[in-house]
Amino acid sequence: MSDSEDDFDSTGTNAFFKPSFVLIAIDTDPAMFIKGENDNTPFRNCVNASYELANSLMFTQSKRSWSPFGVVLARDDVSASFVNFDDNVLNSIKFLKEKKGTSDDDLRDLYQRKGSVDLSAFFLFCKKKFKEVNAVFYKRIIIYVTNDDNPTRGDKNQRFAAINEAKNFEANGISFEMVTMNPNFDYKHFYNELFSVMKVPLVETIVEDEDGLIEKLSSSILTRFYQRKLHFFPFLGDNSRFLKVKQKVFIREEKLYNNAYVSTDGKTLKKISKNVADVVKTYRLKNAPVNLEFDMEEQMELLNNNLPVGYTLLFVSDRVTEVGSILIDNVLLEVDPKEDLPFFNSFWQYCADKNKVLICARKLRQLDKTRFVEFIPKFANNARIFLIKAIPFNDENKLPSSKLEAADDTTQYSQEKIKVTDELIKKLTFDYDPKMFTNPCNAKKKAFLRSKFLDEPKEDIEDVTLDTEGLDKTLGQVGEDFKKLFHLEEEEKGKKRKTASASASSKRKK
Template sequence: MASCSSNLNWNPNIDVLISDSEDDDDETKPNYKGREALIFVVDANLYAEYERFAEALDIVRKALISGLLVNSNDLIGIVFANTEMNPDPYEASSVDNIVLPQNCAVFLPLRALSKSIVEHYLRFMETAEQEFGTNYGIIGNGGHADFAIMLRLCINLFENAGYNLVSSTLVYLTDRATPHPPNSNLYQRALQKAKDLEGKEIEFQVIPMVDEFDYEPFYKEFITLVEDGNIADFEPKNPEELRTLLSDRKLRQNVLRRSLGHFKLSLGPDLAISALYYKYFKARFMPRKVRLLRKDNSIVQQKRVIMVRKQSQETMEIAEEYVVKQSGGWYEINLGDMSIRITPEQINRVRNLHAPGMMLLGFKPISELPENWYYKPQNFMYPDEKGVRGSKCLFRALWERCLERDKTAICLFMRKRKSIPRYVALIPVEGTTAEDDTSKPLLSGDGFKIVYLPFAKHIRNIDFANWNSMQNDSPEEGVKVFEKVVSKLRTTFQSNFLVDPTVEALQSNILALALNIKTDNAGLSGMPDAKRQDERIAKILPRINEIFGDDVEVAKKRPATGASNANASKIPKADADSLQQLSYVQQLASNDTLGSCTAAQLRDILKTHFEVQVPAKMIKQDLIARVKELID
């Protein structure tokens, strides 16, 4: 989010970060290819047990609200399946060219979310308990409307979305293990539809609204077909976890379609396998900030441009003006009176000296990796049969042997064109099977973790000699006391500890403002509760103070003039009055002692003696140089 303030810091002399992080842009850039679409299908049968229905509606509500805040471009639709009636959807005219089947009701056709849509949904939710039965109702005959027809309706909705879609996902919330009795005609037709979904690259997920859910009768086969996978690989998911994840707007992502990219791993001459890599987490998202016109709230798009103007010598008027792209221009090296230019295009050519890919350099024991190192977010790597057939088998062999022998493969990795080649360590990891392991990342599976290794020049070698002293050591007793503190304040890690307080606060403010929703997690601001911590260690605290005492403040180097004015400015060494005389300044310059003036004084010198206004950001050294230059 660019803001005006960054303009002040602009300094073309060091504007260049030529090894910028172009390879980190993966998700921050808007997706111009199309939009993501998501249809929630809620099984009306849930209404029979209203609590389940309410939970399903609430999951959808949470998804709507977080969708509203996070990604304004996503399309969301809501459909009720197995209803008795099908009242008109919201903005019914938009589904004119879709035939609405008997026992399905479209509540919301695929739409980019807006405030009014969410308000409409919230109003619906308020009255759903009483009115859903009368307005929609549950289909008779055992609650089974044709599943295939519901799927066709959704496919129609996706196709009539009016946008180019990069992904289409259908989420089915139900409590029934199968839509139709096995081996019935309808059952077979439903299975056949799975192939259609697969062909149209529509993802399907079932969210069971009961904790004991049997995937066997239908969904195991259905989902395998949709995902074009292997039925033996199917693993039933824990329904409770799925629901929690969905209300956090986390949907399991398709392994094949949602990778960051594919590349080849070369293991030797003419020996390469293909692989995909993934991110463990997305970029942090904030509600999108915009500027609006005060009078009518219309959105003002702001673009920062670089203007180049040519002044005519005589009239000082602007003779010519044109816009240069941020990526335009050139880099310059001054060599005496000659300047050498390098175009950004040439820099790009240097980036592309080697083709993208990964190359194996050798192996090391995993234990050699230094502890507590972090350099760049890790990635996950998984074989890709599409590029090179047979990759999976060789990948498995390599992975299994590395796992067995605690080895890491050291490789050079260039993710894509123009990105920087980096050294990486591939660490074999296993998808854990333990259900209750809360610390395992949500992205899990067998494969390699790509750990980026720092370049030598990015490791700062710090000499801590100035810190080191014998008096730093705590007495043994102190360690014991702190061990007690640790055991009193220990907790088990859960990834939902990691809440973003700023975003939470901002979001609840916006929601309160726009929709009059009071967010229920107001108390959960993400900031730790110091009081409770105090209570827990209350007994130990006196002992700690006894052992360690307080820090002795050393006198500050730059004493504050008054207690209130802690940030007193530097006391100038050079006499202000003398600086009013040019001869004194000249003398300072010839003695090379301009350094004794403060930066503010130097700026004054430039202003009073030379009538030169310099940028506020100019550093002292440059100021001195400028004064000298003007004196010469």
């Protein structure tokens, strides 16, 4: 059993979730330098979107320091290689930020081409750029951003050469997509025939501005997923028989570790291991005058059990956890392709037919806390998999507290209450964007690290905590009417402010 991020299969479910290398190909036709409704040129939108994409990848968990995307320009000089795959992400961010601050006139003078483009030669150039990537099991995607719907200008030889070169993308494992910012883009001139010959369905992708392009590019970047080989023990009491399985996690939390491998002068730090034999863990008990202390030997005795490392089947049951309840990160479990026994599919089929789940004990290390989980059968990407959800212990079931009693069906509300409730809901309804809510502490850490990495001033982080005064102002009279009708003002008046304890006040800075 081992942790692995490099063991990928070219077939099966892994082929669908393969990490991707995306080549952003930007046209430099004069149409890309004409300002649109948002007062930005399409070329500037491409540069800005590329910068935001690189900036978002600064803290991604990856063992490699180079970029999962590259940028090329439809030109025939050295400036065609804008950002390479083997460029360090930090260097790419600095370069793109510099270009982002360049004026529209300077960008036009630097990069707008004077004549037509040899599209077949450009497609060949894009194909060769993937040779920088020394990896086999990766998706290769070209996203061509252009506002020119007739790049060959009626030249039959150019048209034939470009279409013939595009036919070779599939043979080289490359997916081709086309994006435009021109709402009047006419696919009949050239691209209908191009996609027809490539035998790829034409998907009209029109983005209006920089935000739309960022969403398109970021959704194409698929980073490595985490997978771990484990054993599944379906025969209780018999650890000699097991099935080989793979546990996979596709959504990984962004973490900032207080780790350092090198000092400020570039010298490697010496790693010193701590002797854990003398480590004492202290546990505080409720309503007890003393604390419990366990040394390392006692901890090992408490954590040790006879369960093997992996998943041990305990029994078959109905669903235990409710739909939507999440205690810890969910993971997917699939059978290892090297497993010969058909028991995994038999277990899955039984659970799917009978609407049952497998209750198992999870143990990921030799000295690890045992967690009870349920295997929920799912069918995804033409494969039988189990969704693993942790079963909460009794003290982990924390239901939201509420003073409102559940109303039965016979409860009647006045039209006045119904009307003010509808108005309150309308006032509190807004278009949700995940960018609205951030972790202030994590954002400050990232801003500090970004300033150190990029040698730039520290960014000010906006506090996005709940603004009660602003909320009251938004609700206005509707909020006051709701309080009066449902008698909520009396409850607020009855509340008393808690006084700070002596110990808390002593800890305050003077």
